[in-house]
Ligand code: AMP
């Protein structure tokens with residue numbers, strides 16, 4: 001058996017980021033940008049008002065106050081989107097709106113709340129600092145500045161930036177297309193009520209959801225039967241994808257052909273018993289330059305193995321450099337007793353409290369128990385050499401989604 005860390009290291013060594021393609025920023029969320037982006041113009045592009053009010057010359061309003069306001073004649077109105085009709089001279093003001101360019105001569109904007117307007121004039125009731133309420137051209141960034149760096153994940157903030165500088169398309173890493181094969185003579189389609197001895201192919205759906213949640217594109221290839229021919233046919237169809245995952249047929253049973261077929265198809269095959277629970281059997285190989293994962297068949301085993309091995313792979317292919325979820329130190333609320341020898345991933349509920357994280361291991365840890373997975377949002381990671389923890393211990397909790405932060409998970 002090899003350790004989770006060693007398996008991961010061997011896998012990730014084989015994985016390269018996919019190439020770049022031009023992407024519309026309106027649909028680029030979560031993609032990794034592959035080029036440095038320089039600003040086409042400064043921001044703000046021109047000196048503009050941060051307030052609705054009056055653009056003034058500070059020299060004209062020295063000492064202005066409620067008791068002794070300064071009277072200025074208002075020479076024109078300047079809404080956002082228009083341009084100044086001319087400079088401001090002595091004892092003059094312009095009524096200006098937020099975002100409008102500051103007219104020549106003005107060196108401050110007095111907010112409307114500190115003024116009183118009359119017919120053709122305004123009373124300024126406060127003395128502004130020079131530059132007050134003026135957003136200077138380029139104070140955010142200058143033309144030519146690098147404002148988004150290659151390797152950044154495109155979040156709403158990056159989208160805002162790219163739109164601000166008039167960049168509608170960027171070069172981003174391709175999203176991995178992932179072929180999903182479910183193996184097993186016992187599997188039926190979801191459209192059927194399972195006949196005697198059969199179960200619905202739930203892994204196909206679960207893995208597709210995991211692929212999508214990793215920012216990649218799932219391609220469901222359906223069910224391969226437990227024959228070498230059927231498996232070979234599905235794997236051939238899968239070769240046009242960037243990554244291949246199968247579930248089931250990877251242990252040592254009489255009908256477990258995945259590793260044989262992968263090998264027959266020229267994969268430099270690595271088959272492991274990984275020292276983890278759930279999820280021990282795992283096949284990994286490269287066919288036609290594409291990484292192929294033979295995940296275990298048990299629903300929870302396949303999800304855990306996906307989370308530990310496939311997700312980091314897909315993130316790396318998508319150009320990300322931060323491949324792993326953040327783990328948290330949390331106070332355990334119940335004892336965990338296990339047999340040492342494998343890294344255990346105990347399904348648990350992680351909660352953020354005012355004083356830190358707590359984590360509760362859930363009942364029903366067998367690898368076929370899907371309800372426990374539905375109730376959980378994290379794994380307590382128990383190292384290989386440990387036989388468990390006591391309630392009150394500080395343990396490592398690894399969330400597998402963001403419900404600990406976003407909430408919305410009812411208790412069962
Ligand atoms: P295997 O590794 O093929 O022996 O499968 C192990 C267990 O997982 C068996 O109980 C299978 O019925 C179950 N299993 C395999 N594939 C799937 C699937 N696609 N959906 C749900 N359960 C599955």
Ligand code: MG
Pocket residue numbers: 183184185226248249297
């Ligand atoms: Mg099987």
